[in-house]
Amino acid sequence: QKEVEQDPGPLSVPEGAIVSLNCTYSNSAFQYFMWYRQYSRKGPELLMYTYSSGNKEDGRFTAQVDKSSKYISLFIRDSQPSDSATYLCAMNSGGSNYKLTFGKGTLLTVNP
Amino acid sequence: GAVVSQHPSWVICKSGTSVKIECRSLDFQATTMFWYRQFPKQSLMLMATSNEGSKATYEQGVEKDKFLINHASLTLSTLTVTSAHPEDSSFYICSAPTTGESEKLFFGSGTQLSVL
Numbered sequence: 001q002k003e004v005e006q007d008p009g010p011l012s013v014p015e016g017a018i019v020s021l022n023c024t025y026s027n028s029a030f031q032y033f034m035w036y037r038q039y040s041r042k043g044p045e046l047l048m049y050t051y052s053s054g055n056k057e058d059g060r061f062t063a064q065v066d067k068s069s070k071y072i073s074l075f076i077r078d079s080q081p082s083d084s085a086t087y088l089c090a091m092n093s094g095g096s097n098y099k100l101t102f103g104k105g106t107l108l109t110v111n112p
Numbered sequence: 113g114a115v116v117s118q119h120p121s122w123v124i125c126k127s128g129t130s131v132k133i134e135c136r137s138l139d140f141q142a143t144t145m146f147w148y149r150q151f152p153k154q155s156l157m158l159m160a161t162s163n164e165g166s167k168a169t170y171e172q173g174v175e176k177d178k179f180l181i182n183h184a185s186l187t188l189s190t191l192t193v194t195s196a197h198p199e200d201s202s203f204y205i206c207s208a209p210t211t212g213e214s215e216k217l218f219f220g221s222g223t224q225l226s227v228l
Binding site: 041044098099100102105 | 116118144146153154155156158161203205207209216217218219220221222224
């Protein structure tokens with residue numbers, strides 16, 4: 001079993017839809033959870049950063065962490081064509097250990 | 113967020129030549145930087161951890177003599193692909209963590225290397 005599992009998609013939705021992206025993980029030591037957005041041929045851009053279980057909202061984005069189920073989600077409300085990108089979940093055990101374990105990424109296309 | 117600058121954004125070189133990629137933290141100091149490699153439609157693969165003032169730490173299976181890393185200062189790390197071959201063609205990305213209350217990892221814009 002891989003440490004982090006992420007459905008690679010592709011996922012295609014109409015503009016304005018609510019998008020749900022998910023990752024599961026197996027390492028119970030993971031405490032810091034991140035979502036990155038990566039446009040083609042660009043470096044990943046940090047979208048959301050959460051610690052431990054709970055929800056965090058930032059504009060149209062909501063990150064959700066359920067440590068008991070080892071499951072994290074990213075919700076995008078009112079999706080826009082500019083949201084079309086690959087979304088990567090990432091996590092680590094925190095502290096000085098910055099080695100992130102990444103999911104494979106989900107390719108999202110928002111159609112106008 | 114913090115800014116990590118990576119240069120060049122793309123490079124084409126002949127087989128057998130060496131290519132240097134620079135990674136700079138523009139508005140913060142980074143004693144540690146990370147170098148990743150990414151194949152098309154694949155996730156990021158950590159190659160090595162660059163440490164300011166000491167040797168880099170390479171991940172298993174990464175040839176340290178092929179991928180030379182130098183962390184010359186608290187804001188600059190370089191990756192040199194030596195004697196490049198077509199199989200080294202890939203997208204290389206660096207990252208650097210900020211420190212303090214909110215420790216986050218920021219990425220450079222990546223370098224597309226094509227070896228002919």
